Amino acid sequence: VVPAVISLLTDFGDADYYVGAVKGTLARLAPGAAILDISHEVPPGNVTAGAFLLAAAAPAFPAGSVHLAVVDPGVGSERKILAARWRGSWLVAPDNGLLSGFFPEAEARSVERNDLFLSGPGATFHGRDRFAPVAGYLARGESWQELGPRLERPVVLSAPPPTRDARGLTGRVVHVDRFGNLVTDLPAGWLEDRPFVLEIAGHRAERLVGHFQQLGDGEAGILPGSLGTLEVVMNRESVAARWSLAAGATVRVFFR
């Protein structure tokens, strides 16, 4: 039997004790599970950034994985704890939009199982005291249905969807990656087979490329990215730094 896989995504940082306490709890409550870090460097409290990373990484994992995600500025308040079923895998997270990328496809339950929770000191480390025990429970193969009632309307972050018309496309930068590439929400398939110019904050890119080395020094290009959306990139240079851009910037494509 292959052991369960538990992935971790948090804003706890790699320099604190929080990640260790969560892993220790998982090792205790789901002995033998494989615990795999996605990232703990989500900016503190940035649910939007965490939601992006989780939605981007989770599809690669095997069915049956448990994805434990904690970016939880409302910890200790009345926000619910979610356990969601998605394509044969499980997602455990606060009900604050962190799972936005999985709804409405995923089915959510509100975890109401005080018997599973740990009574650690304080009320502000649900990663250790509540989320990890729920993830461990699911990793042990126990029943999702018994975690609590169905939740019909989990919190979903509202984001304006990208739009298209005969003249062009409008979207946003949804992520700046480690290399300074600008990941947009514009589906790569929306680019039509005719000339275009892409504009972000007064900067322009006009060349569609398949990989980075097709670009000259300091030239910006558009690339069909690894999430199926368009990316604005430079070769061996951060276009985000060159253009002083961050997630959230508006992207427009004009067909010509």
Next chain:
Amino acid sequence: VVPAVISLLTDFGDADYYVGAVKGTLARLAPGAAILDISHEVPPGNVTAGAFLLAAAAPAFPAGSVHLAVVDPGVGSERKILAARWRGSWLVAPDNGLLSGFFPEAEARSVERNDLFLSGPGATFHGRDRFAPVAGYLARGESWQELGPRLERPVVLSAPPPTRDARGLTGRVVHVDRFGNLVTDLPAGWLEDRPFVLEIAGHRAERLVGHFQQLGDGEAGILPGSLGTLEVVMNRESVAARWSLAAGATVRVFFR
């Protein structure tokens, strides 16, 4: 049989080869053990910071775990190598105070087993050449007693204990966490059921809260923290940054 768990805490950083060499050695000497990172971002040589993180994270792990901790500015000198038994688990570390949080409860032995040590090049990578082999030995289930003689007085970092009297409490900030919360050494149970004011470096907090969202913008509050001690916090803001504070600051609580 569930494989052994080995946790890692070092000041090797996440950008160097040292962590990889330690993990490789553990995978070689304790095949099948689950290797779980606590953190490798302890500030270089900061034994006090490492001791705090290890004591905070270790209690979450299952009995039988091996905690390998290396923050070792005295590497290669005559400082001893400790293997300690603590609540059914094991601790392996230099004898420099890194295990302060576990004594006197833990029992220590001075590892004197040159036969276990690896003869890697140099005398300055005991993480790879000495600590990892000892941790691997314990993870394989071999005898702790045979590692060396009992050590009655392991090095323990001296820290002034928090104090209380009828007028109030005095303690210290022992950790600034990833969110900028000030973790103190004042037991949460020492707060009495009457008004108080907490002071740190001329700054004040007067409100006891259970979680962050009970605080207004820029308001500092006192929270019973996840280690059983009082924390000074703000909601979605770093109070450490706002007040320019670091670990070591004196905290006073005045009852009124």
Next chain:
Amino acid sequence: VVPAVISLLTDFGDADYYVGAVKGTLARLAPGAAILDISHEVPPGNVTAGAFLLAAAAPAFPAGSVHLAVVDPGVGSERKILAARWRGSWLVAPDNGLLSGFFPEAEARSVERNDLFLSGPGATFHGRDRFAPVAGYLARGESWQELGPRLERPVVLSAPPPTRDARGLTGRVVHVDRFGNLVTDLPAGWLEDRPFVLEIAGHRAERLVGHFQQLGDGEAGILPGSLGTLEVVMNRESVAARWSLAAGATVRVFFR
């Protein structure tokens, strides 16, 4: 049966989704394998730095390990994908010099197995879509020979070898470690039993020590390092910061 070990070294950073997607793919394609991070903090696109770290960490791992290394600024171009056999272990990486430390000892094949590759969106995430599937294939114990034809001349980074003559030694700083120590390429055994002075960029060190605490405050010393080469170090201080040095600096040792 002990599960396969897969080590990971990339320049994907610890704050992005790329590492998670690679781990998820490995967990899916090589169920049960132990996935161990070496580092993901190789500076973006820095093949030389990645090659150093991999060559330094890999020897510690057990025979049979699969080392998956991705620092790949040429992703999507015509550069080959390597699968190399080295001392009973496997190396999977782009053919761009990242495996320089292993040749000519290692034997390389050019992976030409489109049937193994995943058709993820885009052409720029070979870590997820090509390298991870090849690493998973090898971790499952499948045939290296069938991955593709032998590659007689894999790309190897050219670096001037260190030299020695009767008057002294000449080499380079090849790595600045987390503690600011200057790791050189000068074999420790080249130091002769007579007085010497080491010079880097106008700075000098004359004392050979076995460990850090033998040095006085601010004193630079020479240490036989953990990779078998000479290191220039200070005690509890970064000599790289003190002398404003980075990898690449020329090191000269003059015998007297």
